[in-house]
Amino acid sequence: MPTFDVVSEVDVVDVKHAVENASRELNNRFDFRNVEASFDLKELVVTIKAEGGDFQLQQMEDMLRAAMVKRNVDPKAIKIDEKDIHRGKSFSRIVRFQQGLDTLLSKKIVKLIKEKKLKVQASIQGEKVRVTGKKRDDLQSVIAMLRAEELEQALQFDNFRD
Structure with missing residues (x-):
């Protein structure tokens, strides 16, 4: 029968490559010069960190989504925490990949x-x-x-x- x-499921290798591509794009962007910003991947959880606040976090999220689409990772596979974390002058957002x-x-x-x-x-x-x-x-x-x-x-x- x-x-x-x-x-x-998401391919862990493609997620890793998407995060690396987004990090490379982040380093090359003019609007992120002299700004502490990074993508950190640990076990299908990406932490987006930036100094600038919500606007820069949104731009970084868009960079990550674009990199995911290029690597054929479905954008529906991510779940973004609704509450941003604010510590000092640093803002961070948690992005989880659903398995x-x-x-x-x-x-x-x-x-x-x-x-x-x-x-x-x-x-x-x-x-x-x-x-x-x-x-x-x-x-x-x-x-x-x-x-x-x-x-x-x-x-x-x-x-x-x-």
């Missing part, structure tokens, strides 16, 4: 699949959703339906087997 898995599907999103995916009344079964297995069906065409229509939906997290389709 054909199956596939719905997962939400795996949480239970609420997994249940929402299963519900969407069941609402379409396709001849497939969806089951939650840890941080992924496994979809099983008799026909390959049914599975491909599930993939197309999930891509068309506006979900709050980036989805990938793994382990497609006939």
Whole structure:
């Protein structure tokens, strides 16, 4: 029976390269001359630091998003903390990369699949959703339906087997 898995993962190497590219761009930008600003990556958590305040943090966030798009990392994979950290004259913002599907999103995916009344079964297995069906065409229509939906997290389709 054909199956596939719905997962939400980011490539750690691509994230690392995106952060490095954003750091290089930061060093070359004229508006960041003589300003203490940096990107720090530790275990899929990026800390954006700048002296200038919210405006410069927003510019650095845009640089990071642009670098991520160039490295084919989906911008939906990031979650930005709403509250900035202010210490002295330094401001920082935490950007987290989401790995795996949480239970609420997994249940929402299963519900969407069941609402379409396709001849497939969806089951939650840890941080992924496994979809099983008799026909390959049914599975491909599930993939197309999930891509068309506006979900709050980036989805990938793994382990497609006939």
